[in-house]
Amino acid sequence: MMTDLLLMRTALRESLRPRRLLIATLLTLLPAGIGLTWRLLAGGKDFDPGDVYDSLVVGLVFSFSLTILSVVYGTGVVAQELEQRTIVYLLTRPLPRWRILLAKFLVSLAVVAAVAVLSALLLALAVFGPSGFTQAEVGQDLRALLVGALAYGSVFLLVGAALPRPLTWGLLLVFGWETWVPKLPGSFTRLSVMTYLRVLAAREVAPDAETAAAQAGDNILLAFARPPDLEISSQSALMILLTVSAVALLASLLVFSNRQYVPREDAE
Amino acid sequence: MAREIPHPPSRSPDAPFLSFQRVSRWYGQVIGLNDVSCDVGPGLTALLGPNGAGKSTFIKLATGQIRPTTGRALVLGESPFANARVLSRLGYCPEIDNFYEDMTGREFVTQLASMSGFAGAELKRRVESSIERVGMTDRCDRKLGGYSKGMRQRIKVAQAILHDPQVLVLDEPLNGLDPVGRRDMTDLMSALAREGRCVLVSSHILYEVEQLTDSILLMQRGRLLARGSVRDIRDLMDRDTHTPRHIVLRGVDHPRPLAADLLTVPSVTGVRFFPEDPGRLEVETRDPRAFFGALAEVVLAGDYAVESMESPDDHLESILRNLLARK
Numbered sequence: 147m148m149t150d151l152l153l154m155r156t157a158l159r160e161s162l163r164p165r166r167l168l169i170a171t172l173l174t175l176l177p178a179g180i181g182l183t184w185r186l187l188a189g190g191k192d193f194d195p196g197d198v199y200d201s202l203v204v205g206l207v208f209s210f211s212l213t214i215l216s217v218v219y220g221t222g223v224v225a226q227e228l229e230q231r232t233i234v235y236l237l238t239r240p241l242p243r244w245r246i247l248l249a250k251f252l253v254s255l256a257v258v259a260a261v262a263v264l265s266a267l268l269l270a271l272a273v274f275g276p277s278g279f280t281q282a283e284v285g286q287d288l289r290a291l292l293v294g295a296l297a298y299g300s301v302f303l304l305v306g307a308a309l310p311r312p313l314t315w316g317l318l319l320v321f322g323w324e325t326w327v328p329k330l331p332g333s334f335t336r337l338s339v340m341t342y343l344r345v346l347a348a349r350e351v352a353p354d355a356e357t358a359a360a361q362a363g364d365n366i367l368l369a370f371a372r373p374p375d376l377e378i379s380s381q382s383a384l385m386i387l388l389t390v391s392a393v394a395l396l397a398s399l400l401v402f403s404n405r406q407y408v409p410r411e412d413a414e
Numbered sequence: 415m416a417r418e419i420p421h422p423p424s425r426s427p428d429a430p431f432l433s434f435q436r437v438s439r440w441y442g443q444v445i446g447l448n449d450v451s452c453d454v455g456p457g458l459t460a461l462l463g464p465n466g467a468g469k470s471t472f473i474k475l476a477t478g479q480i481r482p483t484t485g486r487a488l489v490l491g492e493s494p495f496a497n498a499r500v501l502s503r504l505g506y507c508p509e510i511d512n513f514y515e516d517m518t519g520r521e522f523v524t525q526l527a528s529m530s531g532f533a534g535a536e537l538k539r540r541v542e543s544s545i546e547r548v549g550m551t552d553r554c555d556r557k558l559g560g561y562s563k564g565m566r567q568r569i570k571v572a573q574a575i576l577h578d579p580q581v582l583v584l585d586e587p588l589n590g591l592d593p594v595g596r597r598d599m600t601d602l603m604s605a606l607a608r609e610g611r612c613v614l615v616s617s618h619i620l621y622e623v624e625q626l627t628d629s630i631l632l633m634q635r636g637r638l639l640a641r642g643s644v645r646d647i648r649d650l651m652d653r654d655t656h657t658p659r660h661i662v663l664r665g666v667d668h669p670r671p672l673a674a675d676l677l678t679v680p681s682v683t684g685v686r687f688f689p690e691d692p693g694r695l696e697v698e699t700r701d702p703r704a705f706f707g708a709l710a711e712v713v714l715a716g717d718y719a720v721e722s723m724e725s726p727d728d729h730l731e732s733i734l735r736n737l738l739a740r741k
Contacts, residue, residue: 149528156525159516231512235573238477239529240502246529403496406480 149241150249157253160226161219169218170261173211177202178268185273199273203266203287208343212262212294213324217316219254220302223247224402225312233407244399251303251395259295263288290347297339297387300394307401336378339390345383429491430455431581431612432476437485439471446471448636449485454614458607460623461616463633469616470509472633473585476614477506489581502531505579507570509586509616515559519550519569522558523576530577544576545569549598563590563722571602581612588622592665592720593710600626621702658683659702663695665721672718679708693721 160166181202185193224247227233236246270284305319306312328335328344335341378386430453439447447468461469474480475487478494478501487493494500514522523541532540545554548568558566567590574582584603588596603626607613617623623630632640666672673685673695681704686696699705713720 148533152525152528156514156517160514163516230514231510232514234479234506234508234510235526236529237479237496238501238504238506239526240498240500240531241529242498243496406495408474408480
């Protein structure tokens, strides 16, 4: 247990290095900053806090802050040790490799979840104001963000454990797969983690698909906010996301336990 | 209370600590190690070869960082790759100079001690003991990022010996050490070997190795070129007294007085200064062995500071070429 705690402490220190801390801080404050600016510029006219919050939480917190943080921290669990070349100290100790990875992963998960949740809460505060904050229905969003942090974190942990250049692959997944697959016709959207997160955090952004499409033409953020036109229950979405997380996490632990982590340039 | 440490591998008394059986290792199209077979027993053995000879691949296989492409690499009778039983009896000091820079030396050693299965009072005792053994007790609470090269080397050795390993693998452990540090380190390695451990030390500098042991594994181009006594190579080198060799001293606090003292050493044939780098001295010698023997005494007698010493030793490459040609 003490070993795990020491590993976690080291991982937390590495997570809070200036460059990463700067990214986390920016992503925490960005949605709230935009929401506050929007509210101040609107000056009360045509400003519906609920709509603005919904647009920003899905368009920025879910689709941007959560995914980017998950890529950086999820792939970084292994990649950072490889990049720093400190992985050699970890892998030549008589500790099962899966324990090393799990301890480090839990820290990255905690950081991503904390930043995403804080980001959503600050956004609600900025948009609704201190007096109207209690009107904001953030509960579902917070639950979806926690599940999203777990699902994306596990997937990107696997990317980091199994692939070279994991950051590139991770960004391709976020800005390619996760952005465009939900927009493909048919059931392709079922192949995206974001689809299920949107179901978990579902709200009536638009009364129907046509209105949503029309609004999306005016507001790009609402395009992300549009709930998927699929018959997926909230419970099914949760189960699917937890299954994806479990499979990706187990696969990561298996890969990490068996893969040879020696950069080729190290070989003479 | 210490966590349960895996049972040690059941090595028979006569079995080698480390055994390579026709081991080859490929990196894609590049071969790192080519059909190497050898056994290494207790005592100090040097793995000698120029850069690119395959020493690092050999060490990565011996420490379980990679698996052989073909053949078997065994430590204490078992494959070391992700094998907790072997790794609990194996100490490794890597060549890399990378650390968790924000940690103190003590925190670094403590974490690795904990990963070796120690806890509580036993962990504390092991940490203190290993830090003391490498002479870092008074500096171990400073951050690793502020350590000199020599201090970093010492802390790497401390984490390698803290669990009292039967097999100790040290990759270029003398790199960057000042003359006094080198002597301390060679004394430590010799003491560990005398305790009955298998100590494998890699180096690309023959004279360095010669002061440590007479037992060498000589590598070149991924192959094990020779093993056994260093005398053959010495003979080859001693016959060649025409080629001067250069040793670079860096971070010298008083270069001119030190140069004057060094010129009194019979084996030194010249000293060169570098106005653009005042702390650097380049010593020319035709007998490096004698020079290395005298250097520590001169430095200690004059109380000079010398941060590090380098011996490019390109000469080894030509000697190895000769050996290869004779094979």
